[in-house]
Amino acid sequence: MENLFDEYRNFLKDTIRQRIDFRHTDQSKGIAPPPVEKPYAADSYRIDLVTKDNWHNVASQDLVSVIQNRRSYRNFKADPLTLEDLSFLLWATQGITKIRDETAAFRTVPSAGCRHALETYLCILNVAGLETGIYRYLPIEHQLLLVSKNKHLSDDIVTATFYQSFIGKAPVTFIWTAIPYRMEWRYHLAAHKVIAIDAGHVCQNLYLASAAIGGGTCAVAAYHQEMMDQLLGVDGTDEFAIYLAAVGKI
Numbered sequence: 001m002e003n004l005f006d007e008y009r010n011f012l013k014d015t016i017r018q019r020i021d022f023r024h025t026d027q028s029k030g031i032a033p034p035p036v037e038k039p040y041a042a043d044s045y046r047i048d049l050v051t052k053d054n055w056h057n058v059a060s061q062d063l064v065s066v067i068q069n070r071r072s073y074r075n076f077k078a079d080p081l082t083l084e085d086l087s088f089l090l091w092a093t094q095g096i097t098k099i100r101d102e103t104a105a106f107r108t109v110p111s112a113g114c115r116h117a118l119e120t121y122l123c124i125l126n127v128a129g130l131e132t133g134i135y136r137y138l139p140i141e142h143q144l145l146l147v148s149k150n151k152h153l154s155d156d157i158v159t160a161t162f163y164q165s166f167i168g169k170a171p172v173t174f175i176w177t178a179i180p181y182r183m184e185w186r187y188h189l190a191a192h193k194v195i196a197i198d199a200g201h202v203c204q205n206l207y208l209a210s211a212a213i214g215g216g217t218c219a220v221a222a223y224h225q226e227m228m229d230q231l232l233g234v235d236g237t238d239e240f241a242i243y244l245a246a247v248g249k250i
């Protein structure tokens, strides 16, 4: 057990970088980078999100107050979120602000080496106009992709979060997966810590953006790994869930 504590503490350090020969990363070897966004089938069902120029109800609140009042919220109103609300939250957390080239795109959040190794899935239980189901954000297209419909989604997400019942009542739960190779391509074994750091930035933006639409968020790191990956339909090896956050109006 002692050794395990050392091992896990070491994960938080950057000593690994001294052991990596960066001449041998896939990037240095000239291997093409993985795509900026997870590919999808051409015949997938996709929904256009509301673009930034067409937001009318995204209240512009004073940033100082939003930061001062930030808290975790677990009790949400029964009100649905609108597609505009959701469009803003997705843009604030993973939206692309500038495509640099086919290897990288800048987003509303920072990421080590601009690798952005996260994908955003949504467990949608109560968004006006959308069927209950698991969806994935397509940041390049600013669209939602339907991953699966599920009539028992509320129960399933509660079970997959070790019975945190408030998540089954949240209109939307963001579930971030990592595609580690996107970061490993550049940073080899130094990739994993920075993926976790990146996820923190994303969730903090969700906290602040939720406040700006009269909503609230609660970060969730306690979940059943295999159940969650299965719910999302990801393989658990090259892509797996790493962090969640429930959102609703408060």
Ligand SMILES: Cc1cc2nc3c(=O)[nH]c(=O)nc-3n(C[C@H](O)[C@H](O)[C@H](O)COP(=O)(O)O)c2cc1C
Binding pocket: 070, 071, 072, 073, 074, 164, 218, 219, 220, 221, 222
């Ligand atoms: C990394 C992380 C993981 C968390 N996991 C959970 C969780 O699984 N369930 C939960 O109810 N709250 C979770 N929270 C919320 C914390 O309990 C909350 O941030 C903390 O109690 C402080 O309250 P505040 O956010 O209102 O300041 C998590 C927060 C963070 C940052």
